[in-house]
Amino acid sequence: MKTNEEFIQGVYGKRDALVKKRKKRMAFTATAVCAVLCVAAAITANFFDDNNLTKFSHTTEIEQGGFMNQNGNEAHSGQLKAENKYSDKVQSEKTEAFTKVPQDYSLLCEDNALMPEIATEIAIEGVPEGVAGYDGEKEEGGAEYAGETVTMNGSAVIEPATEVHKNGNTNEVKPTMPAPSKEPMASTEEIVEAAYSVIPEEERIYVIKDSANATVTRYADGRQEYEVGFQTTQDKYIKVKLDSELNPIWQGA
Amino acid sequence: MDNGESSYRRFLDGDDNAFGEIVEIYKDNLIFFINRYVRNFAVAEELAQDVFVELLMHKRRYNFKTSLKTYIFTIGRNLAVSYIRKCSRRPECAYEFIENEQDTALLEDEFIKKEQQRELHEALGRIAEDYSTALHLIYFEGMSYEQVGKVMKKNKKQVENIVYRAKKALKKEMEKEMSLDENE
Known part of the structure; x- marks a missing residue:
């Protein structure tokens, strides 16, 4: 049997153990609550990120040349969730979109109410600096079309914009077309081969294939035409005209 | 006090x-x-x-x-x-x-001085728990019926009934004990 002192000591000891246990439980509860709050915050942040992606997917449509992609939103949102670098991604996608604009220019002019606006914006703003394949300083290409009012399939007219200088003066800025690519879209061999195949078989036997002389014609809208001339053994010169897709436009002597 | x-x-x-x-x-x-x-x-x-x-x-x-x-x-x-x-x-x-055993004996010695009281204590251990608790609180701790009712979560009338039945049960147990002692 315990003495009074031992008994009281035991009581205090039990009390201390109980208090310690409660503190431990409180700390555990606090940790659990913190963890739950962190998870909730992360979920909320993801939710807002998803909402912002609507804007991003719109940019993606421009990149794709105006073709509306219904599944684009889902695909890209999934991609972005993984990377979680929304703003960087949007910036890079925009740059990519502008890079592709000269080639896909005609697609922007289709009967889509949104497209002429975008085309105008691109024409006025030009391709951003630092984009590969375009040098804003060079006159060739871009300069060729400067000062002209460009009509695209009759659906949109680019009006001259007004530029405000630092000193307050305003200048009328003529919109300029982006420079068409100087390189042919197809290789010389491909062009010659395509042109050769256009020639009828009865004439082809007289054609000296090695004498082929190809000329590339570039148009403002980025289109290219190829003209290939062949010498024949019958003192005849055969010309074949091909479009960008290497389809025959015209063939004759 | x-x-x-x-x-x-x-x-x-x-x-x-x-x-x-x-x-x-x-x-x-x-x-x-x-x-x-x-x-x-x-x-x-x-x-x-x-x-x-x-x-x-x-x-x-x-x-x-x-x-x-x-x-x-x-x-x-x-x-x-x-x-x-x-x-x-x-x-x-x-x-x-x-x-x-020693501790139990020490405590019991303190409370149950006489042999008769010891027998009473043993008999209390054999009757129903509610009966022994009510009797213990009333006769060992000197509590009133109301106080016992508060401890046992019962009203006064219930405590009175319990005490009445407890006394009867205890008497029966004590008589059983005495008859056993006489036979020995």
Whole structure:
């Protein structure tokens, strides 16, 4: 049997153990609550990120040349969730979109109410600096079309914009077309081969294939035409005209 | 004698010695009372300590509307009943102690001086738990029917009935004991 002192000591000891246990439980509860709050915050942040992606997917449509992609939103949102670098991604996608604009220019002019606006914006703003394949300083290409009012399939007219200088003066800025690519879209061999195949078989036997002389014609809208001339053994010169897709436009002597 | 209420007031004011006084007043009676439920002295002692821990942890819970004795014995009974319930659910109990015969004898010696009282105590152990608790609180602790009712969570009328039946059952047990002694 315990003495009074031992008994009281035991009581205090039990009390201390109980208090310690409660503190431990409180700390555990606090940790659990913190963890739950962190998870909730992360979920909320993801939710807002998803909402912002609507804007991003719109940019993606421009990149794709105006073709509306219904599944684009889902695909890209999934991609972005993984990377979680929304703003960087949007910036890079925009740059990519502008890079592709000269080639896909005609697609922007289709009967889509949104497209002429975008085309105008691109024409006025030009391709951003630092984009590969375009040098804003060079006159060739871009300069060729400067000062002209460009009509695209009759659906949109680019009006001259007004530029405000630092000193307050305003200048009328003529919109300029982006420079068409100087390189042919197809290789010389491909062009010659395509042109050769256009020639009828009865004439082809007289054609000296090695004498082929190809000329590339570039148009403002980025289109290219190829003209290939062949010498024949019958003192005849055969010309074949091909479009960008290497389809025959015209063939004759 | 205020049954420790004044000590409790001092304890509330931060006097640690007052708590010692309360323990001194109620410790033995409480252990003896709890032992009636758990029938193990060491367990009863641990549970009695738990009663005082409860007092320390929740100082302000006692509102002086009942006597401190009633309050302490109520906690003691509740703890004993939960202990028994816990033990009935699990084979291994919260407190595992080997019964110390010497301790039990010491405590019983203090309370049951005479042989007749010892027989009475043994007979009390054989009757129903409610009966023995009611009789213990009334005859060993000197509590009123109302106080017993508060400890046992019964009304006065119920306590009266329990005490009446308990006395009858105890008488029967005592007669049985005496007839056994005569046969020997």
